[in-house]
Amino acid sequence: MTLQRSARTAWREATLAFVVARGCVLGAFAVSRLVVDHLGVRGVGRLHVEQGLMTWDATYYWSIAHHGYGGSPADAVRFFPLYPLLGWLGGLPLGGHEAVPLLVIGNGAALVALVVLFRLVEDQFGDSDLARRSIWCLALFPAAGIMAFGYSESLALLLSVVALWAARRGRWWWSAGAALALGLTRPVGVLVVVLVVAELWRQRETLRGHPSRLVGAGAALLAPIVGTLGYLLWIGSRFGNWLAPLDEQRKLRGAFRDPFTRLWDAAYDTVTSSRVDVFNLAFALLLIAALVVLVLRRAPWGWVAFAAANLIVALSAEVFTSVGRYGLVAFPFAVGFATLLRRREHETAWLVLSGGAMVAYVVLTFIGGQVP
Numbered sequence: 001m002t003l004q005r006s007a008r009t010a011w012r013e014a015t016l017a018f019v020v021a022r023g024c025v026l027g028a029f030a031v032s033r034l035v036v037d038h039l040g041v042r043g044v045g046r047l048h049v050e051q052g053l054m055t056w057d058a059t060y061y062w063s064i065a066h067h068g069y070g071g072s073p074a075d076a077v078r079f080f081p082l083y084p085l086l087g088w089l090g091g092l093p094l095g096g097h098e099a100v101p102l103l104v105i106g107n108g109a110a111l112v113a114l115v116v117l118f119r120l121v122e123d124q125f126g127d128s129d130l131a132r133r134s135i136w137c138l139a140l141f142p143a144a145g146i147m148a149f150g151y152s153e154s155l156a157l158l159l160s161v162v163a164l165w166a167a168r169r170g171r172w173w174w175s176a177g178a179a180l181a182l183g184l185t186r187p188v189g190v191l192v193v194v195l196v197v198a199e200l201w202r203q204r205e206t207l208r209g210h211p212s213r214l215v216g217a218g219a220a221l222l223a224p225i226v227g228t229l230g231y232l233l234w235i236g237s238r239f240g241n242w243l244a245p246l247d248e249q250r251k252l253r254g255a256f257r258d259p260f261t262r263l264w265d266a267a268y269d270t271v272t273s274s275r276v277d278v279f280n281l282a283f284a285l286l287l288i289a290a291l292v293v294l295v296l297r298r299a300p301w302g303w304v305a306f307a308a309a310n311l312i313v314a315l316s317a318e319v320f321t322s323v324g325r326y327g328l329v330a331f332p333f334a335v336g337f338a339t340l341l342r343r344r345e346h347e348t349a350w351l352v353l354s355g356g357a358m359v360a361y362v363v364l365t366f367i368g369g370q371v372p
Contacts, residue, residue: 006122013132014114017139020355022107024140025148028359032366044368054099056365056372058150065091065098069238077235078248080228082184083152102150110147110154114139116161117331123168124300133338133347138331140355143283143324145362146372156186156329163192163220167199170206172216175199176223183227187245188326190224191309197221198302254318259311266320279361279370283324287311290336297339303332321371324361 029052036049048055054062060079063072065087083105090101114135121131138144147154159182166174179196182189200207200217207214236242263284266277291311294304310330314323327333341347364370 006119006128009128010115010118010122010131014111014118014135014139017114017136018107018111021139021144021358022148024355024359025145025362028145028362029366031359032363035363035367045366048368049366053103053148054150056149058102061087061102061150061152062099065102066096069235075248075251077239078187078245078252080152080185080187080189080231080245082181083155086155087150099150106150106152106154107148109158113154113158113161116158116165117334120161120165120168121335123165124303130335130338133341134331134335136347136351137337137341137354138328138334140351140358141324141328141334141337142354142357142361143328143372145358145365146325147328149372151325151372152185153325153328156182156189157331159185159189160192160195160329161331164195164199167196167217167220170203170213172213172220176216176219179220179223180227183224183229184231186329187228187249188310188313188329190228191306191313192224193221194306194309195302196224198300198305202300202302252319253321257316257318259315262315262317262320277320279364280320280323283327284311284315286337287314287323287327287330287333290333293336293339294332297336299332299335303335306330307332307336325372 029049032049036046051059057079060072060076061084064076064079064081064084069076069081083102084098086105087098087102090105091098094100117138118131118135121134122128125131147157159178163175163178163182166172166178175196179192182192196217200221203217207217232242232245235244241247263281266281266284269276270278270281287307288311291304291307294307307330310326314326337350341350361370361372365372
């Protein structure tokens with residue numbers, strides 16, 4: 001497939017997947033509104049529906065964009081600055097209405113991320129149909145509805161795939177820029193260093209003969225660490241405690257737990273007593289299955305390590321939440337799902353099931369039944 005034809009195909013498939021996913025979210029919102037209005041739901045459930053796509057963590061991003069960290073709740077420091085900063089900049093010509101640019105940036109990043117992921121998978125595996133299936137699996141993953149909300153996941157996903165895409169083409173300074181931005185977007189953005197290390201190793205012979213490229217590659221390796229540390233040091237200078245974002249995150253998620261025993265505890269509790277972890281347990285099992293597929297199908301070791309690192313971080317906390325969102329940014333999981341769907345009927349069945357689960361999950365998110 002020529003580059004021009006590949007680009008057209010990527011945009012066509014990404015746009016279609018994007019529109020279908022947004023249709024699912026719109027349908028979920030309509031159902032949520034009916035539930036709230038006709039079943040008399042009050043309190044938190046009604047509040048989330050009234051807040052629309054700017055609910056849950058999106059309220060923090062809006063607060064930071066509108067008031068800054070100083071005028072936001074103390075625990076807002078756990079949200080890294082790039083996404084709300086872009087929202088603030090976008091809100092300047094709108095008279096301070098930051099919700100609009102936050103949603104535009106998030107949804108625009110989601111669309112472009114699907115396009116780049118298509119090109120990345122096609123380039124890595126030489127399989128345009130696998131690339132197509134991968135972006136559909138990601139767009140309709142049950143937790144992917146959150147990419148329509150005012151969350152930073154879409155931006156983080158875009159920066160992750162761009163960092164790897166640029167590195168694969170030897171455009172190390174572009175990769176460094178994306179990796180630096182990723183370090184300023186999410187605390188786990190620093191894990192992109194795994195992908196950069198893998199590309200450094202793959203291109204080691206080429207880099208030896210080009211000192212200038214080696215410098216750029218070194219910059220790409222350090223960039224996500226610099227971005228993360230830069231934010232932490234700024235917080236320290238502003239509020240007197242550079243570990244405040246990590247401390248606030250620890251208050252929410254609890255102390256470090258061995259991910260294997262935490263997963264076992266969630267499974268045991270779900271079977272015997274509490275159902276509070278059922279959704280995150282289901283997400284964890286799906287992601288583990290996708291990781292196994294990546295290993296068995298001999299996906300690049302950097303992709304496997306990146307996915308595994310994100311999964312371990314998601315599972316290694318006392319409070320077992322948002323596992324699905326962690327899986328979204330770790331894009332190799334989508335490739336793992338897509339690898340199994342070689343037959344059209346299997347693909348169709350999976351996407352219908354997954355899209356239906358996304359609608360249900362978003363409904364629960366709106367009515368307060370599940371923390372996204």
